[in-house]
Structures are given as structure tokens and as C-alpha cells.
Amino acid sequence: MEIEYKFCIPSQRLAALQAAVLRGAHAQIRMEARYFDTADGALSSRGIAFRLRREGDRWVQTVKALGNGPLDREEHNLDRGQAHATGSAPEPQPELHADTVAGTRLLGALQAASGPLAETYGTEMDRVTRDIAFQGGVVEMALDTGRVIAHRGTPQEKEARICELELELKAGPLAGLAVVAARWATRHGLYLSTISKAERGERLLAPQWARPATKASPMKTSGSLRHFLDGRALQRAAVAHCLHQILGNASEIVEGGGHAEHVHQLRIGIRRLRTALRELAPLAPGAFNPAWEPPLVDVFQRLGQLRDQGQALQSIVADLRDAGAPVSDVCTTTNGAPGASAAAIVRTPAFQAALIELMAFAAQGRNAPAANGEDQALDAKDSRRMLQKRLRSLHAQVRHDVQDFAALPVEEQHRLRKRLKRLRYLAEFVAPALDAEGESFLASLQPALTALGRLGDERLAHTLYSKATATDPRAWFAVGWLAARQGLAVADCEKALAHIADMPRLRKAGKR
The missing domain is CATH 2.40.320.10 (Hypothetical Protein Pfu-838710-001)
Incomplete structure (x- = not known):
């Protein structure tokens, strides 16, 4: 090897x-x-x-x-x-x-x-x-x-x-x-x-x-469940899992073959990695380098600015066109594909340096010596207990906000979406250890995330089209149509959120 x-x-x-x-x-x-x-x-x-x-x-x-x-x-x-x-x-x-x-x-x-x-x-x-x-x-x-x-x-x-x-x-x-x-x-x-x-x-x-964008694949154990749930081993497995998605899309982008979906999937990979660094840190305190986070955030946000006026508005533009909008694409990017700008962002030295360190971290074996400043890692039993507690806490917070979603301020609704993503990604990281209900639980999260994503995109589009009215009166059609859509989009979110399944349990090591 x-x-x-x-x-x-x-x-x-x-x-x-x-x-x-x-x-x-x-x-x-x-x-x-x-x-x-x-x-x-x-x-x-x-x-x-x-x-x-x-x-x-x-x-x-x-x-x-x-x-x-x-x-x-x-x-x-x-x-x-x-x-x-x-x-x-x-x-x-x-x-x-x-x-x-x-x-x-x-x-x-x-x-x-x-x-x-x-x-x-x-x-x-x-x-x-x-x-x-x-x-x-x-x-x-x-x-x-x-x-x-x-x-x-x-x-x-x-x-x-x-x-x-x-x-x-x-x-x-x-x-x-x-x-x-x-x-x-x-x-x-x-x-x-x-x-x-x-x-x-x-x-x-x-x-x-045209290499398709690399999407996240299911986590798998590389041995016994006990080894999988070992704190240090799970950290490395989750980071490697995220890097597969990140490197696949980043490689296409930096070499000029990427398109909007590669940018989108790269951002998802970065978000999943940041979730792993946040939620799995207690499994082996001190193992993750805090210096990894700033370049990840920087690239994530800068790529997000590209996506805001690109892929995020594509479906909305199509709907506006079907609704009879005079000119429905006044807010979309027209000066070339996002790949050229995205390539410069992904090539940023700080981001590349962080990826180099993360790849080395993920490649180390389960029995690799502890990193400098790393405390004792949790064993499988304690890791399972900690992860179960965190999953239940995130699930309870989501359930609490779901009860009165329509009345929540916009900022709180957006925070719910981010919390739901963390719940999903953390559950995916431990998917091999979830009980028989794990697959149906993960499936129940997707409709809610889709509805919340659409609501966020429509709100972004409303803001962009509102600004566009200053120079193009034809944008008023989109402003009115999107304002009328808000109530329906919120109702779609409430319906999807109500069908989130109960939180499954993590199996004990050795159980099948």
C-alpha cells in the first residue's frame, strides 16, 4: 500500500x-x-x-x-x-x-x-x-x-x-x-x-x-462495531468519509471541469466535515486542530456567494417563467459558469493546507499514537453513551421548534434548519450502529430539509429581486409572486417537519 x-x-x-x-x-x-x-x-x-x-x-x-x-x-x-x-x-x-x-x-x-x-x-x-x-x-x-x-x-x-x-x-x-x-x-x-x-x-x-458531482455515500464499518465506535477510530473514519466528497468535487473545480453541482456538493462536504469536527470532538479531546476551521468556513462562505445567484435560483427562475414573469432571470449570474471563480477559491493556500493536514489525520490507523495535546479517547461504550445523548438532544431541540414553526422569527427558522442538518449528518456518521429504525429515521429527515431549503432559497430570491427593482421594474413581478408564496412555503415546512420519526437507538458493540 x-x-x-x-x-x-x-x-x-x-x-x-x-x-x-x-x-x-x-x-x-x-x-x-x-x-x-x-x-x-x-x-x-x-x-x-x-x-x-x-x-x-x-x-x-x-x-x-x-x-x-x-x-x-x-x-x-x-x-x-x-x-x-x-x-x-x-x-x-x-x-x-x-x-x-x-x-x-x-x-x-x-x-x-x-x-x-x-x-x-x-x-x-x-x-x-x-x-x-x-x-x-x-x-x-x-x-x-x-x-x-x-x-x-x-x-x-x-x-x-x-x-x-x-x-x-x-x-x-x-x-x-x-x-x-x-x-x-x-x-x-x-x-x-x-x-x-x-x-x-x-x-x-x-x-x-463529465464526471458527476461526488455525493455523500453511506458510512460503513471497517471491522467490528466495537472498533467503529471507538472514539479515535470514529473521528478518523468520519473525517475520511467527508474528505471523499470534498476532494472529489474540489479536484474537478480546480482543474476547470466543475459546474454548479460540484460547487454545491463541495459545500455540503465542507458542512458535513465541520459537523464532524464539532460533534465528534468530545470522543477524543484535543485530536482536532482548531486551525482547520477558519479556512473551511472561508471557502464555504465564498462558494455560498456564488451559489446564491447560481444554482440556488435555478428552480425558482423556472417557476417564475412558468408563472408568466416578464423577465425572470434578472438576478441570476450571466458572466460565465461559477467554476472559474470557484477554482480560485478552492486553490486558496490556507484551504489546501487544511486539507493536507486533514488527509494525514484521516489516514492514520485506529491504533495510531495520540496527537499532541490529545487527551484519552473514549472507548466504544462511552462513545456510544455520549453520541446517544447528543443525538437525543438535537432531536429534542428540533421537536421543540417544530411545535410552533410558523411563529418563529426567520432567524430561528434558519437555525432550526442548521440544527436539523447537524442531526442528519451526525446520524449518518453513526449509521452502521443505528438500530433497525435507523434507515427510516434518516429518510424522514429529507423532506423537511428539502422544504426548509426551498423556503430559504425563496427568501433569498425575494431579497435579490427586491434590490433589482431599483434598476429593472420587471423584477416587481417576482417580488410579488415570491411574497405570495411565503405562506405556502412555511406550511410545506410544517407538514414535513411533523413527520420526522422518533430518534433510533445506537446498538451496543457486539449486538446485531
Whole structure:
């Protein structure tokens, strides 16, 4: 298993970075790779990459598969012998990777495939490697520049640029890798990306590539329930879970392929992470670094300003159009997609540095030593008791406000929505430990959150259209229509809130 960070390099910073890499003892090598898959994409659809790569005068066969966290991946390499003068590559032999984690996944995918392996795309790049020592360990740095090529030698030939810096932990503590990564990223304006060279090749093969926004997936245990509920283990699992959503969307945005839904899902990921940092902190006091919060808040709020005049108003604009509004989009953003502005926000050095630290925190094992200033973590029994208490408290607060929702001030209604989100996210973090009613409870929260979200969007739209009347009288139609909608939107919220289910219990460790 490899543990590494991968960064994209802004083109205007490449020359300075190359000079910095070459200052120390280093090695240079030319690499040319051939990637393989089946016609039905049996490997790429499962996050598996299989290649033969010429590294200098040797051929190396490699299989890569997804790991269990944001920093690790399963990988197995085999030397396939010296390269011939003709340049011809050996035939790929997947069976050579048997009895490895990545190889088992590769062979399983091929068994389910509908056809044989075939070459799909290739890479041509120059790699500069250098070891960086830190107290107690070593990091290997690899600077890759070159291109990915698809449909080589045909009229349809396409290519994509490779310009990446990888930092892999070779020896020592993970914290040392994070320090080195943060130093180089800050100094050279680097930004994290989870888009691999293999995925860049897959994008060239597709007629119109568009990676869907990454949404939150259900939490799962990685062992016994007792281990899952252990305070330190649950903290790390929840942070890793949030980072999967954050990094997937942030990578698309910083590389220019993101759209409004990526921005929206990134904000959800950040909100979920902030909930984890707030609600799970007592499980292992001192484990979370308070310095993570400010850059998370900054990016969340700045992206929110983009969304306010973008995706948040799209459905309202459509409804206004259906209602006969003379011009219903006078408040929407018209100067380009939000991706360009969002990319600059996500590349903010402070945000990137926080992500680097969070990834290192999440990648540490359950039995990792306590962080500086970290007090004793709660065991599974005490964690379960604390979480049950907090879930019941949030649920009771929501139920209290639901009783007279329409009479609450707007600020209190908005606070209820935020509290309901915290309840949902915290329940999702412990979903594997919820009793048989857990799934139906989580399902009962969604209609209320949808209704409250719509109410908030309509109020925002009313404010924006009211301001627009100063320069465009046609906005008065939207102001009147939205004012008339307020009572109905509040009633929708009351109806949905009334159907929130009772709070389920957390199962004891060992119970099923």
C-alpha cells in the first residue's frame, strides 16, 4: 500500500518548481506507458488501472486499485524484464499479480468482463525523483511532466497535459509527510487533485466527459462495531468519509471541469466535515486542530456567494417563467459558469493546507499514537453513551421548534434548519450502529430539509429581486409572486417537519 499526496502544478509556477526540485540530489528517467482495459470498461468502472510502463531500459507491470482512505491506494509492481531495442512491449499478464490485494481485484474484474484486455491509451512523460529527509523519515518526490495520448496514430488522436508533483512516504511518521507536503504546496501554489493519469486517459476516450458531482455515500464499518465506535477510530473514519466528497468535487473545480453541482456538493462536504469536527470532538479531546476551521468556513462562505445567484435560483427562475414573469432571470449570474471563480477559491493556500493536514489525520490507523495535546479517547461504550445523548438532544431541540414553526422569527427558522442538518449528518456518521429504525429515521429527515431549503432559497430570491427593482421594474413581478408564496412555503415546512420519526437507538458493540 502506498501513502502519497498528488498535486497539480499551475503552468506559471512550473519553472520555479523544477528549479527547486533539481537543487538536491536527484534522478531523471523517461517513462512511456500502455494502459489496458476491456471493451466494457471492467477495470476503469471499478477504479482499477492496469499498465505496462517502460522505465528507462526496464518494463514494469503495475496494477493500482482504490485504498481505504484519502491518502492510500493498493498497488503492486512487477519487473517484466529489459526493454528491447525495437521498443516492443511484453504481453500483459494479469495473473502475475495474484495473491495481492490489487491483483485480486483486477482478476475479479476481468472474470466479470465481457471481453479480453486491449490497449486503451498511453502516457509519455519525464520523471524527476528526489528524496527529502525529515526528522525520523524520508519522502520521495516525483515531478512528472508529459502527456496522456488516446487514439494514437489515428485522425482522432487526442492528448492531455501531465504536470504533477507526487510526494510519497517511504519511511517515518505520516505527520512528517504532511509537513513536507504543506511546505511545498504553499511555496509553489500547488493544489490537490485526485484525478489520476489513468482517469485523464479515460476522459480522452469518452466523446463528452463529465464526471458527476461526488455525493455523500453511506458510512460503513471497517471491522467490528466495537472498533467503529471507538472514539479515535470514529473521528478518523468520519473525517475520511467527508474528505471523499470534498476532494472529489474540489479536484474537478480546480482543474476547470466543475459546474454548479460540484460547487454545491463541495459545500455540503465542507458542512458535513465541520459537523464532524464539532460533534465528534468530545470522543477524543484535543485530536482536532482548531486551525482547520477558519479556512473551511472561508471557502464555504465564498462558494455560498456564488451559489446564491447560481444554482440556488435555478428552480425558482423556472417557476417564475412558468408563472408568466416578464423577465425572470434578472438576478441570476450571466458572466460565465461559477467554476472559474470557484477554482480560485478552492486553490486558496490556507484551504489546501487544511486539507493536507486533514488527509494525514484521516489516514492514520485506529491504533495510531495520540496527537499532541490529545487527551484519552473514549472507548466504544462511552462513545456510544455520549453520541446517544447528543443525538437525543438535537432531536429534542428540533421537536421543540417544530411545535410552533410558523411563529418563529426567520432567524430561528434558519437555525432550526442548521440544527436539523447537524442531526442528519451526525446520524449518518453513526449509521452502521443505528438500530433497525435507523434507515427510516434518516429518510424522514429529507423532506423537511428539502422544504426548509426551498423556503430559504425563496427568501433569498425575494431579497435579490427586491434590490433589482431599483434598476429593472420587471423584477416587481417576482417580488410579488415570491411574497405570495411565503405562506405556502412555511406550511410545506410544517407538514414535513411533523413527520420526522422518533430518534433510533445506537446498538451496543457486539449486538446485531
